[in-house]
């Protein structure tokens with residue numbers, strides 16, 4: 001599968017009368033689909049071209065001869081799909097001579113913004129909800145040299161503040177209200193079609209601010225209008241039960257979930273998401289933290305894929321909608337972020353055997369192995 005994808009991508013790159021010895025990053029790969037010009041400095045970590053992996057155990061679980069794939073976007077340079085949007089947002093900020101960027105973040109946006117901003121020689125300010133950012137994400141923002149302000153309040157409060165700051169001070173906002181973010185993120189839909197030769201029947205995706213679901217829908221539509229795909233997928237958006245403003249159609253004052261990346265009570269792309277749901281004939285539902293963790297463990301222990309809890313919501317949601325799946329359909333679940341981002345969650349939620357304090361003797365080790 002991965003080889004097939006790479007072959008196709010290199011064909012695509014060569015098609016443009018340019019040859020690259022390696023994947024150049026999504027801006028160069030998809031340049032004619034993106035709002036860039038010859039003056040845009042391309043700031044890239046060669047993001048994109050992530051694998052589309054068939055999930056045998058989920059195929060079996062759903063039955064009906066379906067094929068389920070994971071779009072493993074946790075394999076981007078900073079470990080989440082946010083890199084797709086950030087390469088565009090930071091390149092455009094650089095083109096506009098901006099010297100500093102700012103974002104509010106549940107973690108992944110800050111890691112990505114910091115990496116790309118530093119590569120573009122800019123300052124990066126991040127506002128995070130104090131105590132609610134996974135360890136791996138915080139570690140990344142620190143190492144990439146972000147200026148981190150942890151506020152007493154949740155993501156929604158942080159976003160309000162950065163929106164005001166960006167209006168009044170010389171800093172560019174790189175949250176998903178920045179239109180270039182969605183432009184970059186839509187390339188994931190292109191990659192899926194380039195790889196399957198057609199759009200899937202369903203796209204299953206977690207929703208926080210709902211920027212990503214809106215970006216995918218834009219990408220699917222652009223390829224559809226260009227005749228590259230003959231159909232459009234139904235967009236299946238999933239939220240955590242304690243943090244489901246789009247499912248309940250209201251703002252949640254105190255969102256709670258183990259999936260901190262989607263712990264958002266007032267999504268900025270609410271209107272766009274409602275349109276996506278309607279126009280794609282999709283469904284938005286919520287999944288419990290328990291269902292999220294079950295999918296998370298299943299992906300790890302049956303498929304060898306380690307994603308973060310928010311990402312597992314896409315598989316948890318699919319399992320919950322099992323009865324609606326149509327015979328022979330193709331389904332893509334977006335795994336938005338890498339499991340290494342949240343080691344605490346991994347250590348607390350697994351069914352593996354861990355024995356400690358074992359004497360270093362062959363006999364005793366063998367006995368502990370069950371021999």
Ligand SMILES: *Cc1c(COP(=O)(O)O)cnc(C)c1O
Pocket residue numbers: 080081082108109176206207208209210211212213261262308310311336337338
């Ligand atoms: C940001 C993020 C999401 C949510 O994406 P939105 O565009 O805000 O809906 C989901 N999963 C992970 C891992 C994320 O980092």
